[in-house]
Amino acid sequence: MKLNAAVLGATGMVGQRFVKMLSESNWFEVECISASKRTAGTRYRDNALGFEYSDDILDMTIEDTTKNILKDHDIDIAFSAIPADIAGKVEADLAEKVAVATNSAAHRMDDDVPLLIPEVNPDHLGLIDVQRKKGWEGSLVTNPNCSTIVMVLSLKPLYDAFGIKDIKVATMQAVSGAGFTGVSSMGILDNVIPYIGNEEHKMQTEPKKLLGSLEGGKIIDASFNVTALCTRVPVIDGHTESIFVELESDPTADEFTEALRTFKGLPQELNLPSAPKNPIEIRPVPQPRMHRDLGNGMAVTAGRIEKVAPNKFKYVVMGHNTIRGAVGASILNAELMAEKKYL
Ligand SMILES: NC(=O)c1ccc[n+]([C@@H]2O[C@H](COP(=O)([O-])OP(=O)(O)OC[C@H]3O[C@@H](n4cnc5c(N)ncnc54)[C@H](OP(=O)(O)O)[C@@H]3O)[C@@H](O)[C@H]2O)c1
Numbered sequence: 001m002k003l004n005a006a007v008l009g010a011t012g013m014v015g016q017r018f019v020k021m022l023s024e025s026n027w028f029e030v031e032c033i034s035a036s037k038r039t040a041g042t043r044y045r046d047n048a049l050g051f052e053y054s055d056d057i058l059d060m061t062i063e064d065t066t067k068n069i070l071k072d073h074d075i076d077i078a079f080s081a082i083p084a085d086i087a088g089k090v091e092a093d094l095a096e097k098v099a100v101a102t103n104s105a106a107h108r109m110d111d112d113v114p115l116l117i118p119e120v121n122p123d124h125l126g127l128i129d130v131q132r133k134k135g136w137e138g139s140l141v142t143n144p145n146c147s148t149i150v151m152v153l154s155l156k157p158l159y160d161a162f163g164i165k166d167i168k169v170a171t172m173q174a175v176s177g178a179g180f181t182g183v184s185s186m187g188i189l190d191n192v193i194p195y196i197g198n199e200e201h202k203m204q205t206e207p208k209k210l211l212g213s214l215e216g217g218k219i220i221d222a223s224f225n226v227t228a229l230c231t232r233v234p235v236i237d238g239h240t241e242s243i244f245v246e247l248e249s250d251p252t253a254d255e256f257t258e259a260l261r262t263f264k265g266l267p268q269e270l271n272l273p274s275a276p277k278n279p280i281e282i283r284p285v286p287q288p289r290m291h292r293d294l295g296n297g298m299a300v301t302a303g304r305i306e307k308v309a310p311n312k313f314k315y316v317v318m319g320h321n322t323i324r325g326a327v328g329a330s331i332l333n334a335e336l337m338a339e340k341k342y343l
Contacts, residue, residue, distance in 0.1 A: 121210055
């Protein structure tokens with residue numbers, strides 16, 4: 001039997017893709033869609049521009065996210081794609097009763113909230129047991145910032161095989177990462193903007209939690225440093241990142257590449273529906289238009305790998321920001337939650 005899903009922020013860049021991917025899933029059924037007061041009460045067909053949907057979906061009425069959607073809907077899990085400033089309260093209120101899988105940054109760094117990439121830190125789901133101790137019947141699980149997910153997927157096999165001392169990263173991020181109203185066309189066409197509000201802070205803090213260890217109900221952060229410089233570029237989908245990593249040990253370039261190429265995680269072992277066969281694809285020159293759809297958008301692509309000094313490498317990694325970096329990430333989190341009987 002399918003699990004009933006709500007999509008919060010269903011009219012946005014991420015929310016529209018949520019509705020599309022969930023409506024095609026064998027595990028979830030779209031039971032409720034919500035957005036702001038501005039669109040609440042209207043039909044989805046008058047607001048959804050991005051994808052082809054069934055008439056059943058297009059005929060759904062949009063709810064007001066800030067009202068109690070549980071009153072009229074039987075929900076197993078709410079997928080959230082709402083701005084962080086309202087997500088704080090909305091998601092915590094819902095999590096008292098049902099599971100919430102969110103893209104927003106509001107609760108990512110909370111001590112008892114898993115910041116999850118199923119291939120990287122599936123054991124952090126254990127924090128749900130800490131949430132249950134404070135009386136929640138539901139749960140709250142977050143996925144990282146879109147550029148962080150792409151980078152950390154590539155760091156995980158390096159961290160496990162060679163240890164990591166230091167990371168420096170410069171990003172080239174797609175415009176879809178800023179949402180529908182994020183960047184104006186006059187701002188981004190024929191231009192590069194080397195500033196994305198608060199993005200560098202997220203890239204510098206989230207990887208330490210993701211690669212940290214769960215001990216006694218708490219995450220102990222990983223000890224490496226991350227320095228990030230984030231740039232918006234005129235690409236529609238796909239974040240590209242130039243990474244300079246210093247390792248604890250000194251592999252050859254072939255050993256480095258093999259660690260990336262052969263990497264598999266728990267989702268691959270469990271054969272979860274959204275899991276790509278290879279989380280990391282290797283290509284000589286990763287590019288958004290060529291490679292963002294590999295693994296149905298759930299694989300990241302690494303290349304340009306070069307050893308620059310003992311223990312030091314540079315490489316490029318690229319991934320689909322609204323699939324691997326957002327919607328697909330949340331759905332994979334939910335599939336793991338279901339598999340681990342948290343749903
Ligand atoms: N875009 C990405 O690649 C990406 C990746 C990872 C994480 N995220 C995160 O995902 C969330 C959504 O991002 P997005 O890019 O989809 O943004 P977006 O295109 O601007 O969509 C925002 C959604 O939130 C709704 N909303 C706005 N203000 C609201 C309010 N006061 N109350 C209730 N609903 C409200 C909007 O509804 P209306 O249509 O009614 O205004 C819309 O459905 C953000 O937290 C973002 O940081 C985005």
